[in-house]
């Protein structure tokens with residue numbers, strides 16, 4: 001298993017005051033290559049997919065892009081289940097072949113203290129790695145747009161960028177299973193109700209660059 005950690009720091013000045021606080025978003029990427037990936041979805045430094053997390057059964061909404069009819073709809077991302085095989089379209093959500101990704105939203109139903117956001121994927125080659133930008137909101141901004149289409153910059157309507165995830169390696173031998181865990185050094189990512197995922201293709205050399213996403217977990221701070 002290979003694990004790498006990326007530290008992303010944001011400094012935010014609020015309300016024109018000198019008050020500056022820093023959050024330390026940490027992205028932990030775990031990879032099980034094809035030879036060792038199993039249906040157990042076990043990783044060294046990322047927890048396995050959960051069923052009792054805050055995203056279980058939450059409402060999902062497609063905001064941009066086309067769903068591949070060979071795969072599942074968005075609900076597969078929060079059903080607590082993961083594929084039992086490395087190439088199982090019906091157990092994954094993915095954007096349509098030959099398209100450039102898309103955007104979807106998770107509504108947790110109410111504002112919660114989010115400690116972790118974990119994403120899981122599995123495919124034997126170019127649809128294994130994950131490349132996305134994650135946004136979040138508590139919905140309180142007067143300009144808040146709960147359903148920003150792909151042409152709208154979420155930053156302009158009450159959303160905050162949490163981080164960018166890119167699990168691809170320089171070597172490009174990226175098939176297998178991925179677990180990504182997004183946390184904060186302080187223990188709390190933030191108080192959020194909505195999460196927005198801008199998903200990108202892992203490559204454009206052929207039509208098979210849209211990731212097979214298996215599950216998204218949101219872990220509330222205890």
Ligand SMILES: [Ca+2]
Nearest residue numbers: 076081214215
């Ligand atoms: Ca699932």
